Amino acid sequence: MKLARKLACAALILTVAAGALFAGGSSQTSSTGSPLDSIKAHGVLRVGVKSDVPGFGLLNPDRGLYEGMEIELSKLIAKEIFGDASKIAFTPVTAKTRGPLLDNGDIDFVIATFTVTEERKLTYNFSSIYYTDGVGILAKKAAGYTSLKDLDGKTFGVAQSATSRAAIQEGADKIGVKVSFAEFATYPEIKAALDSGRVDAFSVDKAILRGYLDDTVFLLPDTFAPQPYGVATKLNNKALAAWVDGLIVKWLADGTVAGLIKQFNLQ
Amino acid sequence: MNGPFAALRWVFLWRDKSAFLEGFGMTILVSLGALLLALALGIIFGLFSTSAKKALKGIARVFVEFFQNTPLVVQVFFVYNALPYVGIKLDVFSIGMLCVGIYHGAYVSEVVRAGITSIPRGQMDAARSQGFSYLQAMRYIILPQTVTIVLPPLANQAVNLIKNTSVLALIAGGDLMYRADSWASNGTLSYGPAYIVTGLLYFLLCFPMVTWARRHEVKIKNRDIQAHPAEGAAAGGAK
Secondary structure (H helix, E strand, O other): OHHHHHHHHHHHHHHHHHHHHHHHHHOOOOOOOOOOHHHHHHOOEEEEEOOEEOOOEEEEOOOOEEEOHHHHHHHHHHHHHHOOOOOEEEEEOOOOOHHHHHHOOOOOEEOOOOEOOHHHHOOEEEOOOOEEEEEEEEEEHHHOOOOHHHHOOOEEEEEOOOOHHHHHHHHHHHOOOOOEEEEEOOHHHHHHHHHOOOOOEEEEEHHHHHOOOOOOEEEOOOOEEEEEEOOEEEOOOHHHHHHHHHHHHHHHHOOHHHHHHHHOOOO | OOOOOOHHHHHHHHHOHHHHHHHHHHHHHHHHHHHHHHHHHHHHHHHHHHOOOHHHHHHHHHHHHHHHOOOHHHHHHHHHHHHHHHOOOOOHHHHHHHHHHHHHHHHHHHHHHHHHHOOOHHHHHHHHHOOOOHHHHHHHHHHHHHHHHHHHHHHHHHHHHHHHHHHHHHHOOOOHHHHHHHHHOOOOOOHHHHHHHHHHHHHHHHHHHHHHHHHHHHHHHHHHHOOOHHHHHHHHHOO
């Protein structure tokens, strides 16, 4: 009896605490004035980028520098703000961490192979599309798969917070193939699971998969669900989103983006 | 939907509550299996470590030290990703039960050892002089007396065990934490409510146990002190 009362009490306290959090975290007024004020106050542009995707965002272990198309885009934005491309602080993100980091204000932009979807637009602002990729399948050469059809009843390793799961599911439904999924926080974990035979295929955007090619695995020819990438900003900062979108639109028109795609062989 | 805790996100969570409930069920099942295993191992190795035989003592020590001094995550990753290379491929449910069970078995064995050594030496001598064998003395005289002593620390172990099953989230284990994480990071990205609700569900499992253990401990203390016989009797009599 006493225990029941105590439990009820504890549950109530927790609910109130959760409510307080919920109220505290729900709204934040963005400062008036230029959308760039808060960035300038930090003195550097803080961008969330991938550190393990060749051609987009790769932390080169030999030189300790970030390389890739999205890194160059970030530098261009820093140049627009500070007139100096080196005034930039990169934060390595994963599909899972990029959203929360944006929400809590640790970073100003996410430029990290972030696929734009209608559902995600409810949570973040996205700029115009600077690149479109597709979801691919990486499998062991020894397995001898030729297309998704051969993967009936198999398990796909996908990243948490990635769009791959929905894309593969849709592709499988179309041809009447049953697939199951195992989700992991990072790409290296999925690769480890593929190597040990825990999953039969590793599925994510093709650009990312190319970074995991080795002697034992290959990319299937199939491509699923186009994955349009955009620059993401915090939802309540509409002014900043509009400003960065203006830049991307401009760079799309004047060939800057096309030049970067060419420079990093991403056609 | 401004912010990670926007009202609409709670609505989405309620719509997809089945994912959380399935995960909750899995967590309970894994916890039960692991708990039984931990108790069995704990009693066996607890008896080993209090026996007079050096070899048994040694085995128990090695077992306890190995599992107490390596992280559970390392053990789980090893079984999940390394053992398949030598042809041992357990499913995630078994991995959860085995790894969490063995890990906590080491801790439970220490609890049992402490319980047995807390019983005065004279009890064993008296039992042996009455013609009980070592095992009989343990079974009928010593262990029954340790039960009330070890229950509170055992409850704490059970709580830690339940919380530690969340390590399965790292190997796509389908438990509560994995399902919550999966839901939080797909579709609407409503991670705020997801983790609050998940925390509450774990709390619902653990809090009653801790509370019971604490009250039981007080009861034992009162009974031992016997400072106020009337109160002690009341506490002992209240069920």
